[in-house]
Amino acid sequence: MNKQKLVVVGNGMAGIRTVEELLKLAPDLYDITVFGAEPHGNYNRILLSPVLAGEMTLPDIVLNDFDWYRDHGITLHVGKKVTRIDRTRRQVIAEDGTTEDYDRLLLATGSVPFILPVPGSDLPGVIAYRDIADTETMVAAAASHRHAVVIGAGLLGLEAANGLKLRGMEVTIVHLADWIMERQLDRTAADMLQASLEARGLRFLLGKQTEALLEKNGRVGAVRLKDGIEIAADLVVMAAGIRPNTALAESAKLHCHRGIVVNDTMQTYDPRIYAVGECVNHRGTVYGLVAPLFEQAKVCANHLAHFGIARYGGSSVSTKLKVTGIDVFSAGEFMGGTDTEEIVLHDKAGGVYKKLVIDGEKLVGAVLIGDTADGAWYFRLIKDDAPISDLRDRLMFGEHSLGDVGHAGGHNAAAMPDTAEVCGCNGVCKGTIVKAIREQGLFTLEEVRKHTKASSSCGSCTGLVEQILASTVGGAYKPATTGDKPLCGCTERTHAEVRRAIREQKLLSIPAAMAFLEWQTPNGCASCRPALNYYLISTWPHEAEDDPQSRFINERAHANIQRDGSYSVVPRMWGGVTNPAELRRIADVAEKYKIPTVKCTGGARIDLLGVKKEDLPGVWKDLGMPSGHAYGKSIRTVKTCVGNEHCRFGTQASMGMGIELEKMLFAMWAPHKVKLAVSGCPRNCAEAGIKDVGIIGVDSGWELHVAGNGGIRTEVAQFLCKVGSAEEVKEVTGAFLQLYREEGYYLERTVHFVQRVGMDYVKSRVLEDKEGRRALHERLLYSLRGLPDPWAERTDGPAKREFVPLKLIA
């Protein structure tokens, strides 16, 4: 059978990215042919500026060389401009007569620079700044001429001006608006940027309109402005904007309106023709940055591969760039207005300006000059629509002000040497990450994690890795967000969508959920299966099927796997309280099974380390104690101080309260681990301030604090309420944890859950709505009712398959 034919018009970043995504999904579906007007393979257009500035060479910026096309069996026509589409015969015809048939056509024709319609704009020496040829013209002009004029002080114009200046030309920038980069910067930021560019020798003429370009010796010689001023110019670079390149589509009578109009699947009005990239108008917006194009490419590839489930809903965009060593970042509604508030830090002498625009509880925009280290973080907050009231007092000081460990407190990637360790878990240095990004052509955080392992373990260096990525690939970088990210590579669905479907459709097993949600892999992967399993059993307790094969080994074996393949065993000691009989049994077990290490855990329990897997059932049986669940995304421990039974300062019976809570929560699975502590007085010896739920006894009752964390990033728990009785402590604690169990995303700790939904929401559900609180608590108790002790269940017989190795007898 003949394969279908896919023809791609446009050999740039959007078109080829779509082909790459398509090859990932359906490598053998199409015979692919690519037309490119330029005589090159696909290159990174954003990096033309470093090439112009002499910081990189052309080979450095190639993304796909000719070998790549050959290795993937792609027919490549370079230097051939497609001039006609015959939609009836389904053919494209190039300038030189080359004709190709298509079953599906992808238009990725990009954009064309806007050339001012002024006299002289066709003179030699007048160019746009768009491709390798323009860059080469500029490099050549700089070698033999002196005066350059750049028209337009947008991002591209400033980069061109900077490059020409570095190559020794006298550069003047003419701009129509009153300040530079008016679409990305407010006036203060623009003035600062302009001042530092002027200090480096660039000249600006703002609020000026170009009237004509004047000839001298057969090429351009000067620029005349409306107010009569004439400026010498041997080279004029038009950087006054770009327009979607729709000429080909229009000639084929495809519907165009400021771009080729596409729907959410990137399909044009001709169902056989798709379009992506800068040439496209999606819901009225034309995107000129690379990050949205990559999102479009992914969606388009999904439909070309006949998967038919992805949808492009538009993108939020941010700008991050570097002009002559000055970092600039802007995102969202950065101008602010009468309805918004602003937090501003302005150190004029130090060259730092930061403005954060806040609307109610949300961050809606940001402009940063000089120090853009936190740009990715602000962008994430803007995109996630995250409530920031709790962060407000620290917001200006950046993500690192929230506390981090594992990379020596480093927070400014640009200032780090290549030898500096970025990821303390996997020992990855900055240089290794930069090298991988450059050599492997990486664009996303996920790709960097896969290739280098940086930030793939505890994740505390994620911000740093994002910064390195942003500074290495420039504007092509798109920060990851939590809210709209698919659960894993097996699906396009987000955690929220999966949770909702399981609830609304009453899905009771992983195969049922995967079928309904149109999973793209037959049995998912090690990321989505545990998440699905948790969502099923937490949404439909006692009804949904708990699949042991979809649980991480620790939860399947009910013990914690160690680096040598042995396991650790932590028996349950309610509230951390034990007795001589238990201790004697633990000692006996340790000797009988030759357990090499016995130590106390951070949760005040006893840990037996180095147990062989086949010994686990015997160890549990001999201990005669319930599982401590020290291995699960589950209730771990309730740590207690001794309280008023012994302590002369104690005001409440903290041990008793801890034991009651721990018994109430026994065998509770959760999105992530859950730790509690109960202290008997405000001296807080149980360290309740860094627990998921921390309870502190005071003379008149109990204070409840939630969403603390002692791990990767220390987070102090937030005060939730004060109650008088033990019953209320249990009800509020139970309701809060059930809310987290029902609405948290898998592997999201309570601190991140509360950051995402906001403390006000938690209070409204757990405090203000008393009926709702009781109902939450009831649902928790119902879920946990009758849950067996997993160890007792496995001490003999049924779980043999898991614990006993087979022997091969020859």
Added chain:
Amino acid sequence: MNDWNDLCALEDIPRLGSRVVETDKGRLAVFRTADDRVFALNDRCPHKGGALSQGIVAGNRVTCPMHAWLIDLEKGEAVAPDHGCVKRHEARIEDGRVLLRLN
């Protein structure tokens, strides 16, 4: 030992799961996929020696429980971008029994 040996009944290995097999050449892991194919590998991840038998099986791959390397069960190779391979052995099913031949 280079002959086919009877190991166990197919039902002794959980679907999308595995069993550890002790042999005089060391520990192996025998995996069973969702569509009832069986594969045998040495029970050591090429990365840092993690027990592959303890990983999550999906499709024809297992994820090592130590650092989440993905190992292709058919090829015995790490899935890109990681590099490494683990020794394979032959396994097949006959009349509901799993047969194994060591390489």
